[in-house]
Amino acid sequence: TYECGLETRGSTWIQFKVSYFLYALVFLLFDVETxxxxxxxxxxxxxxxxxxxxxxxxxxxxxxxxxxxxxxGALKWL
Incomplete structure (x- = not known):
């Protein structure tokens, strides 16, 4: 709640797909290289x-x- 000031609804511990993190890492890698x-x-x-x-x-x-x-397949979103 300290980030936006709103109370959360439901569970705050959810799992994300690893592919989202891989996509972000590949983006950062090429962004830094440019x-x-x-x-x-x-x-x-x-x-x-x-x-x-x-x-x-x-x-x-x-x-x-x-x-x-x-x-x-690191660039596939789904």
Whole structure:
């Protein structure tokens, strides 16, 4: 009740599916990884070809991770 001030109705101890937590973890993982793209995008013109190749490899690793999560069913909501 300290969060919203309302009295609860029924049992407050309910079980959630693990898939909801997995979905949230995958979202956070890719959300945090996109933070690393911002500094690279700001300095794109100055960094040169080596940094471009590194970023292609980085994005490739992210795509492989997304494919694996999709294949394992971590992105299915129900």
């Amino acid at each position: 933070v690393f793209l911002y500094p690279w995008a700001v300095r794109f013109q100055v960094l040169g070809l080596f940094a471009f190749i590194e970023m292609i490899i980085f994005i490739g690793i992210l795509v492989i991770g997304l494919w694996y999560a999709w294949k394992e």
